[in-house]
Amino acid sequence: MERPELPLPQLHAFVVLAEELHFGHAAARLGIAQPPLSQQIRRLEDKVGHALFTRASGGVALTPAGRELLPAARQSLAALANGLSAARDAGSGRAGRLRIGFAASLALTVLPGLLRTYRDRFPGVQLDIHEMTTAPQLAALHEGSIDVGLVREPPTDEPELRFRTVLSEPFVAVLPSAHPLAAQRTVRIAQLADSPFVLLPRTVGPTLHDRIIGLCTAAGFTPEVVQHTVEWQTVCALVETGLGVSLAPASIRRIRLKGVAFRTLAPGTARTHVAVAWRANDHNPLVTHLLETVSQDPSDEHRPGRRAARPSAGSRET
Template sequence: MELRHLRYFRVVAEELHFRRAAERLHIAQPPLSAQIRQLEEELGVQLLKRSTRRVELTPAGVVYLERVREILDAVDAAGDQALRVAEGSQGSLSIGCVGSATYSLFPRLVRALRDEMPGVDLSIRGEMLAPDQLAAVEAGQIDLALLRPPIASSRVVLETMRRDRLIALLPDSHRLADRAELDIADLRDDDFVAHAGRGRSVMSGLVTGMCADAGFVPRIRHEVAETSTLVTLVAAGLGVAVVPEPTAALDIAGVCYRPLTPEVGADLAAAWIPGSSPLVV
């Protein structure tokens, strides 16, 4: 038995006329009659009563038609769903994001994806350090990473989305809080709260490099993985920090943000493995 037998039977059962069914199927009538007889022989059941004037369904044929419609509808639906997944209009998509972009980018991104791809099931993982995102992409745990380069992987495609200015984050009671802008050298005597170092965070390397260019080594008292925790510790007066400008979207009382001069930026990039998901191209 093949799917064409079921399709042929459904059309004959709906038309109750072999000639009209053959025309609808674009085949000759004799082969159609032969296919229906073959189906009945395989089932061992008469599905149709035939006479010179009419064709009728047997009781077994009525029941069989109901199940055939269910089967063929399910097959057609499966094909349609596979096509939608292949085209990127349905399926699941898992996205990771660095902390500073979580608050500024994710709300707009999720709304846009919901509007453009309502059939896609989204899974969001915010506050992920770049090395953790890279490992998750390579392990197939997330489909798309929104991180700060550089990264070391020949398998991953990287596309820059934007460049974020780095700014100073101070407790609102800080001695320099009334300044309109700061030089990184102004913070040489402060304790720093920083993202996790020793290669675990791109931001940690950027801040260390900025301080080195200004002639000092930052006195890092606290290291954290989450941007929200970093801002909270600064609000508590435990140090100052350098963060990407979108961090200001995280509205926590007790802090202020000030531009740094000379201006330094950090890229935000999308990273993925080609072919890993039809939703990421």
């Protein structure tokens, strides 16, 4: 037997009357006249098939059927109120789950400040963080498995994606401490021509890889890459062993290894860029709010996470 649906306005009228036990008081609380309230209760009783109230001295009293219905009616109204509130929060970007991909090196720069600022503004949003290099991030954005990416050296041939620069930082030379160039305060890229290189493979960050190779080519040589590895921390560890040298974003200086020297490039015009990436057709308010959180000006010294890119007080570039 099919159960009749109970309209929520009738349930609301029933709960208010059950709490007031007086038609006049309930009607005033609902902001309606008594006849419409009586009609709502009568229609609800018709659907239930039993009377919900009986006349009592000075008002009404719940029948056994009414007492049985009251907890369920309150639960239904509460569930609706909670659902409406959750829907409003999700629609406005105050709640939900935001999936963010990020390149590991950005944990040393823009990521901590960005996440802290976003969480302060939208504490009801669950952040789902995924560490991945640039190429997998771009694939994940296309697949829809992440909503936003933080990538280094964004590509220019991704019409379905949008990019906004959030950080610009110089490249530095990464040298074994025993390397002859480590005795210098600054290094010209051309001076690295005779040294083997340790680099990230092109498959994980094609634009960044090509950028580094391009810097070497502009300096008059093609680097001899003796080892590829997907993490900058591993690059530094292999440099420490004397396997080779590298060119890396300046934030990598925060990876402290005794046997590694980081040296400023001269001239210091070579820079690498970090961008937030998202789908061009994505109108998710969670994404919109994240974009509002990040600075559009890569030279802004107060953008989220900027301080993390600087060595701590009293440290030196070694």
